[in-house]
Amino acid sequence: MSAVETIHVNGAWRGAASGAQREVLDPADAKTLAVVAEGGVADTDAAVAAAREAFDEGRWPHTPVAERAALLRRVADLLQRDREAIALTESRDTGKTLEEGRVDVDDVTNAFRYFADLVVNESGGRVVDAGSPEIHSVVVYEPVGVCAMITPWNYPLLQASWKIAPALAAGNTFVIKPSEITPLSTVHLMKLLVEAGLPAGVGNLVTGTGDPVGARLAEHPDVDLVSFTGGLASGTRVMEAAAATVKKVALELGGKNPNVVFADACATEEGFDTAVDQALNAAFIHSGQVCSAGARLIIEDSVRDRFVAELARRAERIKLGRGTEPGVECGPLVSAAQLAKTERYVAAALADGASLRCGGSRPEPSQIRPATGYFYSPTVLDHCHGEMSVVREETFGPILTVETFHTEDEAVALANDTEYGLAGAVWTADAGRARRVAGRMRHGTVWINDYHPYLPQAEWGGFGKSGVGRELGPSGLNEYREPKHVYQNLAPRPVRWFKG
Ligand code: NAD
Numbered sequence: 001m002s003a004v005e006t007i008h009v010n011g012a013w014r015g016a017a018s019g020a021q022r023e024v025l026d027p028a029d030a031k032t033l034a035v036v037a038e039g040g041v042a043d044t045d046a047a048v049a050a051a052r053e054a055f056d057e058g059r060w061p062h063t064p065v066a067e068r069a070a071l072l073r074r075v076a077d078l079l080q081r082d083r084e085a086i087a088l089t090e091s092r093d094t095g096k097t098l099e100e101g102r103v104d105v106d107d108v109t110n111a112f113r114y115f116a117d118l119v120v121n122e123s124g125g126r127v128v129d130a131g132s133p134e135i136h137s138v139v140v141y142e143p144v145g146v147c148a149m150i151t152p153w154n155y156p157l158l159q160a161s162w163k164i165a166p167a168l169a170a171g172n173t174f175v176i177k178p179s180e181i182t183p184l185s186t187v188h189l190m191k192l193l194v195e196a197g198l199p200a201g202v203g204n205l206v207t208g209t210g211d212p213v214g215a216r217l218a219e220h221p222d223v224d225l226v227s228f229t230g231g232l233a234s235g236t237r238v239m240e241a242a243a244a245t246v247k248k249v250a251l252e253l254g255g256k257n258p259n260v261v262f263a264d265a266c267a268t269e270e271g272f273d274t275a276v277d278q279a280l281n282a283a284f285i286h287s288g289q290v291c292s293a294g295a296r297l298i299i300e301d302s303v304r305d306r307f308v309a310e311l312a313r314r315a316e317r318i319k320l321g322r323g324t325e326p327g328v329e330c331g332p333l334v335s336a337a338q339l340a341k342t343e344r345y346v347a348a349a350l351a352d353g354a355s356l357r358c359g360g361s362r363p364e365p366s367q368i369r370p371a372t373g374y375f376y377s378p379t380v381l382d383h384c385h386g387e388m389s390v391v392r393e394e395t396f397g398p399i400l401t402v403e404t405f406h407t408e409d410e411a412v413a414l415a416n417d418t419e420y421g422l423a424g425a426v427w428t429a430d431a432g433r434a435r436r437v438a439g440r441m442r443h444g445t446v447w448i449n450d451y452h453p454y455l456p457q458a459e460w461g462g463f464g465k466s467g468v469g470r471e472l473g474p475s476g477l478n479e480y481r482e483p484k485h486v487y488q489n490l491a492p493r494p495v496r497w498f499k500g
Contacts, residue, residue, distance in 0.1 A: 004016075004021050004035055004036060004037050005037065006036040006037045006183065006187050006205070006207045007037045007039050007043050007047070007205060007206050007207060008047075008190050008194075008203070008204055008205040009043070009046050009047045009050050009204050009206075010046075010050035010053075010054075010200050010201045010204070011194070011199075011200025011201060012200075014037070015037045016037040016038050016039050016040060016043055016208070017039075017040065017042040017043050017046075018038075018040050018042070020037070020038035020039075020040065021035050021036065021037060021038055022035065022036050022037075022038040022180060022207070022208075023035055024036055024093065024181070024182070024183065024184065025181075025335070026092055026093075027094070027095040027331070027332045027333065027334050027335060027373060027374045028092075028095055028321075028322040028323065028331065028332050028370060028373040029322075029370040029372050029373050030336070030372045030373065030374065031372075033092055033093065033184075034093075034184055036183050036184075036187070036207045037207050037208075038180075038207070038208055038209070039177075039206040039207055039208030039213050040208065040212055040213070041212050041213075041216050043206050043208065043213070044175070044177075044206050044208070044212070044213050044216040044217060044220070045216070045220070047175040047204035047205070047206050048146060048148075048175055048204075048217070048220050048222050048223060049222070050200075050201040050204050051146045051147075051173040051174060051175050051201060051202070051204050052146050052173075052222045053201055054173045054199065054200070054201030054202045055143075055145050055146050055172070055173040058173070058199060058201060058202065059199065060171060060173060060199055060202045061142075061143050061171040061172070061173075062171070063171065065119045065120055065122075065124075065169075066120055068116075068119065068168060068169055068171065069115075069116035069117070069119055069120045069169065070116075071168070071196050071197055071198060072112045072113070072115060072116040072165055072168060072169060073112070073113060073116050074196035074197065075112050075165075075192055075193060075196045076109045076110075076112040076113045076116070078192040078195060078196060079105055079108060079109045079112065079189075079192060080105070080109055082105075082188065082192065083102060083105045083106075084102075085188070086101070086105050086157065086185055086188055086189075087101030087102040087104070087105055088101065088324065089101075089184045089185050089188060090104055090105075090156065090157055090182075090184075090185045091323040091324050091331070092184075092323070092324065093156070093182045093183075093184045093185065094153060094154065094155075094156065094182050094286075094289075094323075094331075094334055095287070095323055095331035095332040095333065095334055095373075095374070096286050096323050096331050097323040097324075097328055097329065097330070097331055098323055098324050100285070100286060100323070101323075104155060104157050104158050105157065107158060107456075108157055108158055108161035108162075108165075110456050111158075111161050111162055111165050111456045111472070112161065112165045114165075114456035114457060114472075115165040115166045115168075115169040115456075115476075115477060116165075116169065118169065118474065118477055119169045119170070119477070124140070125138050125139060125140040125141070126138065126139045128485070130487065133490075134489065134490045134491040135487065135488065135489055135490065136487075136488040136490060137485070137486070137487045137488070138485075138486050139483050139484065139485050139486075140483075140484050140486060141170070141478070141481040141482070141483055141484070142171070142481060142482050142484055143170045143171035143172040143480065143481060143482070144170070144172055144224045144225045144248060144480055144481060144482055145172060145173075145224030145225065146172070146173055146174070146175070146222060146223050146224050146225075147163070147167045147172045147173070147174040147175075147223070147224065147225045147226075147227060147480060148174070148175050148176075148177070148217035148218065148220070148223045148225070148226040148227070149163040149164065149167070149174055149175070149176040149177070149226075149227050149228075150176075150177050150210075150214045150217065150218075150226065150227070150228045150229070150230065150238065151163070151176065151177070151178050151179060151186070151229050151230070152179050152229050152230040152231070153179035153181040153182040153334050153335075154286065154289045154290060154291070154334070154396075155290075156178055156179060156182045156183070156184075156185050156186055157185040157186065157188075157189060159229045159252075160176055160178060160185075160186045160189055161189065162460075162471045162472060162476065163176070163227050163229075163471070164176065164189070164193070164203070166471075166476050166477045166479065166480050167227075167480045168198075168202070168203070169477060169480075170477060170480040170481045172225075172480050173201065173202045173203070173204075174202070174203055174204065175204040175205070175206060175217060175223075176190075176203075176204070176205050176206075177205075177206050177207070177208060177213045177214050177217060178205075178207065179230075180207070180208060180209045180210070181334055181335055182334070183207045186205065187205065187207070190203060190205045210234055214228075214234070214238070215237070215238075215241060218237075218238045218241035218242050219241040219242070219244060219245065220245075221245050223245075223247055224247055224248065225247055225248040225249070225250070225479075225480070226238060226242050226247055226248070226249055226250070227249075227250040227252075227469075227479065228249070228250070228251050228252070229251075229252040229253075230252075230253065231253065231254055231394070232253050232254050232394075232465055235251045235253045235467070238251070239251065239468075248479075249468060249469075250467075250468060250469035250471075250479050251467040251468040251469065252291070252460075252461060252462070252466075252467045252469075252471060253291075253420075253422075253462065253465060253466050253467045254291055254394040254396075254420055254422070254465075254466065255291050255292055255293070255394065255420045255421075255422030255423055255462065255466050256295060256296060256391075256392065256393070256394055256418045256419075256420045257282075257292055257293060257294050257295060257296065257420075257422055257423045257424050257425075257443070258294070258296045258298050258414065258415040258418070258424040258425075258441075258443075259279055259282050259283075259294035259296065259297050259298065259424065259425045259427075259451060260298045260299075260411050260414075260415050260424065260425065260426045260427065260437065261275050261279065261297065261298070261299045261300065261303070261307065261427040262300050262408075262411070262426070262427060262428040262429075262430070262433065263300040263302045263303045264428055264429040264430055264433075265427035265428050265429055265449070266303045266306075266307065267429060271429065272303075272306075272307070272310075275307070275427050276307060276310050276311055276314065277314075278425075278427075278450065278451045279294065279297055279307075279311055279400075279451075280311060280314055280315060280318075281451060281452065282294025282425065282451040282452060283295055283297070283378075283398070283399075283400040284315065284318060284330060284378045284398050284400070285330075285452070286330075286331070287330050287331060287332065287333055287376070287378075287397065287398045288395070288396065288397050288398040288399060288400075289333065289334060289338070289396050289397070290452075291394075291422055291423075291466075292422055292423035292445065292452065293396075294400075294424075294425060294451050294452075295394075295395065295399060295400060295401065296384075296391060296400075296401050296403065296414075296418075297311075297400055297401065297402045297403070298403050298404075298405060298411060298414045298415060299402065299403075299404055299405070300404070300405060300406070300411070301404045301405065301406050304402070304404050308357055308380065308382055308402055309357075311357075311380055311400070312357040312358040312380045313358075315358050315359065315378040315379075315380055315400070316358045316359070316377075316378070318330050318378050320332075320363060320368055320375050320377070321368065321369060322369070322370065322373070330378065330398070332373040332374040332375045332376075333374040333375070333376055333397060333398075334374070335374060336374055338374065338396065338397065339362070339374040339375075339376055339397075341395065341396070341397065342376050342395060342396075342397030342398070342399065343362075343376070345389065345390045345393070345395045345397065345399060346359075346360055346379055346381070346390070346399060348388070348389050348390060349381050349384065349388055349389075349390040349399075349401070350381075352387070352388045352389075352390075353383065354381040354382065354383055354384050354388065354390065354401070355381070355382045355383045356379070356380075356381060356382075357380040357381070357382050357402075358377070358378065358379065358380050359376070359377035359378050359379030359380065359398065359399075360377070360379050361376075361377060362375055362376055362377065363375050363376075363377050376397060376398055377398070378398045378400075379397075379398055379399045379400065380400050380402065381399065381400065381401050381402065382402045383402070384401035384402055384403050385403060386403070386414070386417050388401070391403070392418070392419075394420070408433060408436070408437065411426075411437065412437055412440045412441065415437075415441050415443075416440070416441065416442045418464070419464055419465045420462065420463075420464055420465050420466045421442050421443045421444060421462050421463025421464035421465075421466050422443060422444055422445070422461075422462040422463075422466035422467075423443050423444060423445040423446070423447070423462075424441050424443040424445075424446055424447070425446065425447040425448070425449075425450065425451045426438055426441070426446065426447075426448055426449075427448075427449055428448075428449070434448045434449070435448075442463045442464065443462070443463055443466075444459070444460065444461045444462040444463055444466060444467075444470070445458075445460065454472070455472070456472050456473075457472070457473055458472060458473050459471070459472055459473035459474075459475045459476065460472045460473070460476070461475075
C-alpha cells in the first residue's frame with residue numbers, strides 16, 4: 001500500500017479512480033502530515049457494490065456468531081498490539097494529547113470486546129407465546145445489510161469503532177468514510193480488520209469529503225442503513241438524502257451540554273476543589289472539541305464568584321502545545337476553520353455583554369510552540385444568558401460560559417433550555433436533589449457528581465436535535481439488526497372467513 005492508496009474496496013488498497021489526493025495537516029504546526037486518496041462517486045459506488053455483493057452472496061451474514069465474535073476479539077488484541085502507534089497517529093492527526101490517544105485505543109478495544117461478548121451470550125431469538133400449542137412463534141434478529149458509516153474528526157478511531165464493532169457483530173457489511181480532516185486512524189483500523197481475517201468486501205473504506213462521498217453514501221439505493229456522527233447541519237442533509245430510499249438512519253449529532261453545580265456540592269474544601277476540577281475537565285479536554293463537552297456551567301448564585309474565580313485561575317494555567325510533547329495538557333484546535341469559528345463566538349459573546357474572565361484570544365506567539373499551530377487559550381465567559389449564540393450553539397472550542405440560578409427549578413429549566421440533549425451533569429451533596437434533577441434533565445446521558453465517563457455497556461446518544469438512535473449497549477447492537485417475526489402454524493386449517 002503506497003502513501004495515497006487509502007481506499008479499501010473488496011479486499012484491495014487503491015488510490016482514487018480520479019487520481020485525486022488530499023494533504024492531511026498536522027494542526028500543531030499546519031504542515032502536511034500525510035497525503036491520502038481523495039475518493040469520489042466512482043470510488044464510493046465501487047465500495048458499495050463490493051459491500052452489497054459480500055452481503056448478498058457472501059458468507060459473512062451467515063457466519064456463526066462465535067466466529068464473528070472471535071474476529072472482533074482478534075481486532076481488540078491487534079489494537080492493543082499497535083496501541084502506541086495508533087495513539088501517536090491520533091494525536092498528530094487530531095491534535096489531542098498522546099495520553100488521550102491511548103485512552104481512545106483502550107476504549108475502543110473494550111468496545112470490540114463488549115460487542116463480541118454481547119452476541120455470543122445471546123439466545124439467538126425470542127420465543128413468543130402465541131396462545132396455542134399449535135403455533136410456534138419466534139422473533140429472530142438479522143443483519144440490516146449494507147451499512148454506510150460517516151464519522152467526524154474529533155474522535156475518529158472511537159466513532160468508527162462504535163459503528164464497525166456492532167455492525168460486524170450483527171453480520172452486516174459496511175463502507176466507512178472518515179472525516180477528510182482526520183482519516184489516518186481509520187486507515188490503520190481497516191488494516192487491522194484485514195489482518196484479523198475480515199473477508200474481502202465485508203469492510204470497505206473510502207477517504208474523501210462529505211460531498212461527494214458522504215452524500216453519495218446517504219442517497220445510494222444499495223445502502224440499507226446510514227450511521228452518521230457529526231454536526232447538526234450535515235446530519236440534517238444526510239437524513240434528507242436518505243429519505244428518498246427510506247433507508248434506516250442513525251444520527252449522533254452535537255450537544256450544548258449543561259454542567260449544573262449546586263452550592264451544597266462546594267460546602268467543603270474537598271467538594272469545591274472536585275467540582276472546579278471536573279468543570280475544567282468537562283469544558284476544556286481536547287480543547288472543548290467534544291460532543292459532550294460541559295460547555296455551559298450553570299451554577300448556584302451564592303457560590304458563583306468564588307467558583308468562577310478559581311476556574312479562571314486554573315484555566316489560565318492549562319499548558320497548551322503539541323499533543324505529543326510531555327507535559328502538554330491541551331493540544332491545538334483541529335483546523336484553521338475551527339480556530340476562526342472559536343474567535344467569532346467569543347467576539348459575539350463579548351459584543352452581547354459577556355464578561356471575559358480568562359483567555360479570549362490566541363496565545364502570544366512567543367508563548368506557544370509551534371507558533372503556527374491552531375491554538376486558542378481556554379476561555380471563561382461570565383454573565384452569559386440563553387439569548388447569546390455562544391450559549392445556544394455548539395462552539396466546539398475551548399469556551400466555557402457561565403449562567404447562574406437561585407432555585408432548583410431554575411437550574412433544571414436552564415439545563416433543559418437547549419435544542420440539543422446529548423449529555424449533562426448535576427453536582428450536589430443532596431442525594432434526593434441529585435435524583436430529582438437527573439430525572440428531570442432531558443439529555444441522553446446524565447452524570448451525578450462526575451463528568452465525561454461512558455461505558456460500552458450503556459447506551460450513548462441524544463434527545464432532541466442531538467440525534468436519532470443510540471450507540472453502545474444493547475441498543476447499539478440493535479441499530480444494526482432487523483427483528484423478524486417468524487410465525488409457524490403446526491396444524492394449518494382453513495379459516496373460512498369467506499363463506500363461498
Ligand atoms: P461534520 O458534520 O462537519 O462532518 C462529519 C462527517 O460528515 C465528516 O466525515 C464529513 O465529511 C461528513 N459530511 C459533511 N457533509 C456531508 C453531507 N452533506 N453528506 C454526508 N456526509 C457529510 O462534523 P465534524 O465537524 O467533523 O464533527 C464535529 C461534530 O460532530 C460536532 O457537532 C460534534 O458534536 C459531533 N459529534 C457527535 C458525537 C456524538 O456522539 N453525538 C460524537 C462526536 C462528534
